Amino acid sequence: FMLTQPHSVSESPGKTVTISCTRSSVSIASNYVQWYQQRPGSAPTTVIYEDEQRPSGVPDRFSGSIDRSSNSASLTISGLKSEDEADYYCQSYDSNNHIVVFGGGTKLTVL
Amino acid sequence: QVQLVESGGGVVQPGRSLRLSCAASGFIFSYYGMSWVRQAPGKGLEWVAFIGYDGRNQYYADSVKGRFTISRDNSKNMLYLQMNSLRAEDKGVYYCARDPKEWSEMYFFDYWGQGTLVTVSS
Numbered sequence: 001f002m003l004t005q006p007h008s009v010s011e012s013p014g015k016t017v018t019i020s021c022t023r024s025s026v027s028i029a030s031n032y033v034q035w036y037q038q039r040p041g042s043a044p045t046t047v048i049y050e051d052e053q054r055p056s057g058v059p060d061r062f063s064g065s066i067d068r069s070s071n072s073a074s075l076t077i078s079g080l081k082s083e084d085e086a087d088y089y090c091q092s093y094d095s096n097n098h099i100v101v102f103g104g105g106t107k108l109t110v111l
Numbered sequence: 112q113v114q115l116v117e118s119g120g121g122v123v124q125p126g127r128s129l130r131l132s133c134a135a136s137g138f139i140f141s142y143y144g145m146s147w148v149r150q151a152p153g154k155g156l157e158w159v160a161f162i163g164y165d166g167r168n169q170y171y172a173d174s175v176k177g178r179f180t181i182s183r184d185n186s187k188n189m190l191y192l193q194m195n196s197l198r199a200e201d202k203g204v205y206y207c208a209r210d211p212k213e214w215s216e217m218y219f220f221d222y223w224g225q226g227t228l229v230t231v232s233s
Contacts, residue, residue: 036220043225044148044206049211049219049221087155089156091219091220095216098161098170099158099170100161100172102157103155104155105155105156
């Protein structure tokens with residue numbers, strides 16, 4: 001299966017942005033969706049796991065959700081800061097076939 | 112604190128082999144499944160392989176199946192990736208990453224290493 005993300009999004013500081021991630025087959029609710037942030041030159045870090053859970057240390061400005069009607073997941077970042085500028089990847093899996101899939105990544109620019 | 116430190120990257124000719132290592136510390140290594148994830152220059156993330164906490168289960172992406180082997184030594188807190196028959200498209204940064212829950216296969220990651228760069232070039 002595939003996970004499709006927009007190539008890039010941009011928004012102004014203080015605003016809210018939402019990044020989508022659409023699964024190509026099987027319900028989005030079948031397996032958890034995760035979101036990873038990757039700043040330039042750095043390793044990825046987890047900002048959302050199990051669709052909507054936030055690891056300790058991740059600000060509550062970050063939230064995740066799934067929408068069964070559109071078979072998609074979303075990462076929403078409110079109160080945008082310049083430090084949020086990064087690439088964001090969604091990720092899910094097929095536990096029956098032991099496959100892990102990443103979306104292509106979305107470059108967030110905070111103008 | 113959890114630390115994952117990769118090593119072993121470098122420049123290798125097409126068709127040759129390379130072994131990557133990942134040293135784990137700050138947690139009970141033998142309790143957690145581990146994966147390798149790679150990133151080609153300027154490209155996105157690609158999962159490569161997973162190994163269960165006890166080493167019995169290994170799973171691979173189709174792109175590396177039959178060429179790469181993931182293994183672990185729980186007595187040394189080490190994860191490995193043996194890469195054979197390397198191709199130009201294998202070039203990239205290789206990260207080791209930890210499964211988030213003990214004694215399970217969750218297929219996602221809570222901690223990542225800083226990565227090691229593999230370059231395949233003649």
